[in-house]
Amino acid sequence: MMASLDRPLRVQIVEDERIVAFDLRSGLEQLGHEVVGIASSEQEALRLALRETPDLVLMDIHLDQGSDGVAAACELREQLAIPVIFLTAYGETETLRRAAQAAPYGYLLKPFELRELNATLHMAMARRSEERKTEAAERRLLLALESAQLAVLESQGGQLRWGGHQLGQEFRALTQAASMVELQQHLEPPAQRALQALLEHGIPLDLTCRWLAPGGAARWLEIHARRFEHEQLVMGMVRDVTARVEGETRLRQAVAAFDATDEAIMFLDAQHRVLSCNPAFTALTGWPESQVLGLRPAEFLYARRHGDHPDRKEEAPRHGEVSCMRRDGSTFPALEHLSAVLDEQGLPGHHVLSFSDISEIRNAQHKLQHLALHDTLTGLGNRVAMQDVLDAPGLRSLGLLFIDLDGFKFINDSLGHDCGDELLKVLAVRLISILRSDDVAVRLGGDEFVVLMRHPRSAHDALQLAEKLLQALAQPVPLAAQPVAVTASIGVALFPEQVDSPQSLLRAADAAMYEAKARGRNRVALYAQAHADGASEQLRIEQGLRLAMQAGQLSLHWQPMLEMGSGRILGAEALLRWQHPQLGQVAPQRFIPVAEANGMICAIGAWVMEQACAQAAAWRAQGLGLVRVAVNVSVRQFEQDDVLGLVRHCLQRHALPAQCLELELTESLFAQSATLRGSLQALRDLGVRLALDDFGTGFSSLGQIVSLPIDRIKIDRSFVIELVDSHHSRAVVKSIIMLAQTLGMEITVEGVETLEQHDVLLALGAVEAQGWLYHRAMPAEELLRLLRAH
Structure with missing residues (x-):
């Protein structure tokens, strides 16, 4: 056994001649001694040493x-600090020079005697034992320096030696510097001059x-150094104070x-x-600092109603x-x-109160x-x-009058939308003038209105009101x-005479309205079950839609x-x-609701998505510079179809970048925002x-808009109609x-x-718009010519 171990010496043999190894x-x-294994190559030797x-x-060269x-011995020394003794038949000068690079613990020339090998083993382990003592002493010194987070700088004869606390990967690169001159090159000019004064005149440093490493991040160093004339030695301590300096910054x-x-802050x-x-x-408040020092915010900041207790809950955090x-x-x-600022014991030592005026946001919200x-x-x-009226709890009776203007589209087409809108406003005033204070008038959109008649005594009352409305609406309007x-x-x-729930009133009155139109218009019809059973227009549209998909009657x-x-x-x-071959051009507002009601909107929507992506990819391939295409998607598609899969498939099939596609959603999605998010x-x-x-125009609210991932808001044309003459419309x-802009969304005005x-x-800050002033909707080939012209 070895003198330095209380167990047999564990030896690994690296020899490519198996007979010699055995x-x-x-x-x-x-x-x-115990032989832990035999290896015959450099790679095998490293794997065996790592394992055992x-x-x-004992290493052959x-x-x-x-x-x-030699390379294997260097790896063993650097990675595992394992002593290596070379056993070789070569003793030439070049071999000895290369072997010295590994700093071996012995070098035996073959053949050698067993007792010579044993003596070499003993001396190697004795040397390694003393090295471990020295390493332990150096380790204790380094630990002491580490606890103080210091590094030692020593210079004698212009050479540097570093030790102690490691100051980061960039700083370790500096330890390779060989002289004070090289150290100076990494420091800022004032520090260079101070170091030069230390070396030349002994001025304490x-x-x-700031230390600037080539290609590395800057670090902040705190250096204290002195020159000792008698020893011709410069000694110093270095501390990495980057965290402290950055904290002060x-x-x-x-x-x-x-x-x-701009945010008000109080400590x-x-x-x-x-x-x-x-x-x-x-x-923001008008209070100078001198007049609020020492006061609590609850004493001067918060508005209180008469009788409110002045104390407020002051626990943090509060938002x-x-x-x-x-x-x-x-x-x-x-x-x-x-928010609370905690002290070293984790208790609130200070607080930070910040607040900002949200008047503009609240005003905008109230308007919305x-x-x-x-x-x-x-x-x-x-x-x-x-x-809100239909869903009101405890509703005992209600009458609903569904009003649709006859021939309004002709007025719009012949006199223009401005005249059409003016007509709608005049008719709305006439509606209000006839209704009772409890009745509610609603514009559903376009030329459709609804009157909600609370607690009608009988059908006669409702029909009588409808006749009055017919007479009032028929009066000429100067346009x-x-x-x-x-x-x-x-x-x-x-309700409840004809339908079993208030929510069914709109559908029933709509069916009755179509019956009135079928009888020649300008008349009133009271709902009967036969109206619902014989909704011929809706059936005609529905059946026509099914044929339209197959007959190629749809286009974009x-x-x-x-x-x-x-x-x-x-x-x-x-x-x-x-x-349509018989109906001619069927307006989208006629067939889209039918498609949504019967579920065909999914198939139609998939066709539109496919055609739009294909057309957009074709334009893009021609280098026409069209930034994006917008496609309308119904909420029904989200309910019944895999919209994400559909969109991904279309984009991949036509190699269209996703950012080129914009999906337009109506506000009806807010009714199901939780499931669609x-x-x-x-x-x-x-x-x-x-x-x-x-x-x-629908169900939007500020909270829902913020909660959903919306990129763009399209302002409805109804807001633009009175923009020029109405201060109210401009404010909206x-x-x-x-x-x-506050929410980081883009705007398009329709x-x-x-x-x-x-x-x-433009003056209000709008950037993008669409409308008849610029271009009407056009076939793809016409838009192609327009894009080429641009």
Whole structure:
């Protein structure tokens, strides 16, 4: 056994001649040593050493398969610190020079005697034992330096030696420097001069400086060094203070941000008394810092009603909306956040209270909430308002009058949309003038209106009201310097006399209205079950749609979307058209609701997606520069179809980048926002953009808009109609634009028809629009010519 071990010496043999290796193993075992394994190549030697970790390796220099024992010995020394003794038949000068690179613990020339080998083993292990003592002492010194987070800098004769705390990967590169001159090259000029003064004149060095490593990140070093003349030695300590310096820098930046931010900020002590506040606080509230120091925010900041207790819950964190009061007594809504700054014991030592004025956001929200319940053009209620009445709890009786104007489309086409809109506003005023205070008038859209008659005494009352409405609506209206008269068809349905739920009233009255039109228009029809059974128009549309898919009667037209300032075409919206052999051009508002009701919208929507992607890819291949194409997607498709799979398949099949496709969704999706949010986010992750179409005409709310992944808001044309003459309309559009900008969304304005509307929208900050002022919807080949011209 070895003197330095209380167990047999574990030896690994590396020899490519098997007979020599087995003979050597036998001799070692006779000496009482344990042979852990035999390797014949460099790779095998390394694998065996990693697995067995022997006490010592006997290594041949020239190994099997051209391996190099010197290289293997170097690897063992660097990776495992295992002593190596070379056993070789070569003693030439070049071999000895190469072997010295591995710093072996012995070098025996073959053949050798067993007792010579045994003596060499003993001396090698004795040397290794002393080295371990030295390493242990150095390790203790390094641990001491490590605990102080210091590195030692020593220079004698111009040479450097480093030790102690490791200051990062970049700093370790500096330890390879060979002289003070090289150290100076990595420091900033002031530090270089200070180091030179130390070396030449013995001036003590105490500074914090930045160290610039070539190709590495800058580090901050704190250096303290002295020159000792008698020993001709420079000794010093180095500490990495990057974290401290960066922390101080961040603190200065925080102070600058504290002073410059528009958000009001107050620093409070543990008892919530004001220690300091920033200039934004004074600008927002009117309170100078000197007058609030030592006060609690609850004593001066929050608006309270008479009788409210002055104390507020002060636990942090706290986040929410509050009503704040300025020094002059005026109030404003604010979004505040209270957070605690914990001390070393984890207890709140200080607090930070920040808040910002959200008056503009709340005003915009109030306007949007008003829009959510009212039709912008007429001021009547909209579908949401109607639904609120139908869903009201405890409703005992209700009458619903469904009003559809006769011939309104002809007026729109002949006199223009402006005259058509003016007619709708006049008729809306007439409706209101006839109704009782409890009745509700609603514009469903286009030329369709609904009157909700609360607690009618009988069907006679409802029919009598309908006749009065017919007479009022039929009175001529002066439009475009000529009197224009329209008639109406009205369907009447009653709950509970005719339907078993208020929600069924709209469908029943709609069926009765079609019966009135079938009887010659300008008349009233009371709902009967036969109306529902004989809804011939809907059936005709439904059957026609099924044939249209097979007969190729459907096509896509495209309406360009332009950059308003330059006229540059940014994209185009795909619009579905149906050319019926008998009915002619069937308006989308006639057949799309039928398709959604019977589920055909999924097949139609898939066809539209396929055609639109194919056309967009063709334009893109021709280098026409069309940024995006917009395709309308029904909520029914999300309910019944795999929209994500459909979109991904179309994009892949036509090699169309996802960012070129924008899906337009109506506000009806908000009714199912919780279930659709995942699908919408998956489309967004795919790269497809999402737009909210006809914004403000349906069920949208600010909270829902924020919660859904929407990229673009499309302002409905109903907001643009009165833009030029109505300050109210301009304020609404401006609010929507501000809201979109705040939420990081883009805006497209629909239905721009006059140059005046164009100019007002530009002034309000709108960037993109579509409408008849620029281009009507057109076939693909016509848009192709337009794109080439641009």
